[in-house]
Amino acid sequence: MAERSRLSLRDLLSETGVALTARPARTVLTALGTILGVGALVTTLGLAKTAGNQIVSRFNELEATEVVVSPQSTGFGDASRSLNVIPWDAEGRIERLNGVVAAGTVSAVDVGDKLARSVPVVDPQGQTEFQIPVLAASPGLFDAVRARLFTGRFFDQGHEERADPVAVLGPAAAQRLNVTRVDNLPVIFVGDEAFAVVGILADTARRPDLLGAIIVPNQVARDRFNLAGVEAVQIDVAVGAAELIGAQAPTALAPNDPEQLRVAVPPSPRRVRSDVQDDVNALFLALGGVSLLVGAIGIANVTLVSVLERTGEIGLRRALGATRRHIAIQFLTESVALGALAGVIGTSLGVLAVVAVSATREWSPVLDPWLPFAAPVLGAVIGLVAGTYPAWKASSTEPIAALRGVA
Amino acid sequence: MRLRRIRPESIPDDDEDATVETWAVPPPMPPPAPVGDDPGPVVLLHQAGRTFPGPPPVEALKPTDLVVERGEYIAIVGPSGSGKSTLLHLLGLLDTPTTGSYHLDGIDTGTLSEPERAGVRAARIGFVFQAFHLLSYRSIVENVMLAELYHPGARDRRRDRAVEALVSVGLGHRLEATPATLSGGERQRVAVARALVSDPSLLLADEPTGNLDTATGEQILALFDELHDRGLTLAVITHDDSVAARAGRVVGLRDGQVTEDRRQGSAVR
Numbered sequence: 198m199a200e201r202s203r204l205s206l207r208d209l210l211s212e213t214g215v216a217l218t219a220r221p222a223r224t225v226l227t228a229l230g231t232i233l234g235v236g237a238l239v240t241t242l243g244l245a246k247t248a249g250n251q252i253v254s255r256f257n258e259l260e261a262t263e264v265v266v267s268p269q270s271t272g273f274g275d276a277s278r279s280l281n282v283i284p285w286d287a288e289g290r291i292e293r294l295n296g297v298v299a300a301g302t303v304s305a306v307d308v309g310d311k312l313a314r315s316v317p318v319v320d321p322q323g324q325t326e327f328q329i330p331v332l333a334a335s336p337g338l339f340d341a342v343r344a345r346l347f348t349g350r351f352f353d354q355g356h357e358e359r360a361d362p363v364a365v366l367g368p369a370a371a372q373r374l375n376v377t378r379v380d381n382l383p384v385i386f387v388g389d390e391a392f393a394v395v396g397i398l399a400d401t402a403r404r405p406d407l408l409g410a411i412i413v414p415n416q417v418a419r420d421r422f423n424l425a426g427v428e429a430v431q432i433d434v435a436v437g438a439a440e441l442i443g444a445q446a447p448t449a450l451a452p453n454d455p456e457q458l459r460v461a462v463p464p465s466p467r468r469v470r471s472d473v474q475d476d477v478n479a480l481f482l483a484l485g486g487v488s489l490l491v492g493a494i495g496i497a498n499v500t501l502v503s504v505l506e507r508t509g510e511i512g513l514r515r516a517l518g519a520t521r522r523h524i525a526i527q528f529l530t531e532s533v534a535l536g537a538l539a540g541v542i543g544t545s546l547g548v549l550a551v552v553a554v555s556a557t558r559e560w561s562p563v564l565d566p567w568l569p570f571a572a573p574v575l576g577a578v579i580g581l582v583a584g585t586y587p588a589w590k591a592s593s594t595e596p597i598a599a600l601r602g603v604a
Numbered sequence: 605m606r607l608r609r610i611r612p613e614s615i616p617d618d619d620e621d622a623t624v625e626t627w628a629v630p631p632p633m634p635p636p637a638p639v640g641d642d643p644g645p646v647v648l649l650h651q652a653g654r655t656f657p658g659p660p661p662v663e664a665l666k667p668t669d670l671v672v673e674r675g676e677y678i679a680i681v682g683p684s685g686s687g688k689s690t691l692l693h694l695l696g697l698l699d700t701p702t703t704g705s706y707h708l709d710g711i712d713t714g715t716l717s718e719p720e721r722a723g724v725r726a727a728r729i730g731f732v733f734q735a736f737h738l739l740s741y742r743s744i745v746e747n748v749m750l751a752e753l754y755h756p757g758a759r760d761r762r763r764d765r766a767v768e769a770l771v772s773v774g775l776g777h778r779l780e781a782t783p784a785t786l787s788g789g790e791r792q793r794v795a796v797a798r799a800l801v802s803d804p805s806l807l808l809a810d811e812p813t814g815n816l817d818t819a820t821g822e823q824i825l826a827l828f829d830e831l832h833d834r835g836l837t838l839a840v841i842t843h844d845d846s847v848a849a850r851a852g853r854v855v856g857l858r859d860g861q862v863t864e865d866r867r868q869g870s871a872v873r
Contacts, residue, residue: 199720199723202721202723202725208753215741219741509735510739514754515722517750517798518754520719520722597699600735
């Protein structure tokens, strides 16, 4: 006999929609704090992730793919033994390993007090002789250090086998020796040994000591300067292969005595990544949290004001059959919807900001896939928290007093 | 609070002694108990009073008996502070009596849960307020549709019924207008349409012409006359004698007591 008051979900949602769209400017302004808060949070999380990834990928580029093998240092008086551990054909042995991109040997050449010059005659008036380090390398070294040429070419296996007196100059060495081009077949002298310059480097990604050096093939260094042995094998490996190559290289180079070799492998990328991101995230998250708090206060404030404004409406709804519960649910739904809306808008703006910043920095934007979905939920939760007190206040409005007030 | 159930037939005949001082016409006999499909009178107040807790407690309405038969048009008059608003809120189920009982359409409202009270309010009572209480950001047809939002009835024909109600008050041509573009008289007619759309047993009007000038107030009263002619039960609260003069019965209140209950004009149909 007695009807029960009810409010269908569909009606509730449509009422909420009407309430939020009736005054769109006001809705947006109410949500502004949360929009900014969620936007800031998404931006900071996204940028932290993006920046963290950039740092990690730089490590990947330079260090995660670099393996260096050198003899164990055994102290004084034992130099010849340790220098002979690495065979002259180290390059060929290492390049056969799966996962190696390029490999080459590098050794400092002891030239005594011999100076380098680019003119055949010593001019006592001007300074034409310089003390420039000489390095002996196998041809693969240039790829292994990712060297780029300014002009000319690298020496190759043929030069090595024929013991041709050729040299590649680092840019600093070329400048001091005043060699700017190779098409006129310049010759430099180290002491009295002449070398034809075949190429000048522009830069290298690794071994910056190459930039200031005269680089000659191993064989010619052995012939002319009595190079005793290989100092180091520089290996460029595929991403992820560093650990494997680091384990295999000593055996490949010195099957009888692998313990004689020392292997430098990159630090675990995982640890680097987490260290960097933890620092960045803690700071950014604190900022985002503060913005969200401000946003929640904004929603609570405006919703409370709107409860007071809509006193007449609340009284009317009670007269039309709404229970206290219906009133509370309606206001709560409005603030949750507002928060969710703010979350969606804020997330969109945040993602755009991450993309924009990444574009200007030439980074690739990286976002956790859950972020665009979790952020609107966070907005809704903020709406829920912010709307609880105003909704309770609305539901406890006496319909009598509400109806007597001015509409 | 929950009130004890009172069986209507248990109301003694001599119950009207203390509260009634003058009778213009003999008081109606206590109605028979609702039997079968006959729900009895629309309103049956038995010793219903309302005291607001203090300090100091205010007895806004002393225990009162009031019976409103189906199709009656009554005016509740009295100066401010006489308890007529309290009576309106009790009748409209916006408030519960602290003593006595209230049967609406034979339903003992004291035994209802809050959702049931709200549901009965939605289905059986239509309100018209002095301040109209239209939602300014919605068209008038949406304002009228709001009346059935909490109604346990069907949703699909809600708009049709709202349009029908607006046509019946003469506003069928302005369905999509917003309240701000309407005159005061038109706004009150929208409010009447909203009160009518759920086909209520009782239309409660609280100073319906209080915000209107005489001419537009007259239009609203003419509309009430027409509704009364169609058989609707109306209770109008007013302090305006010209409004009270349109009703078939006048109940006067003073200091929380019924001091007058007289029939006039065409009386009950």
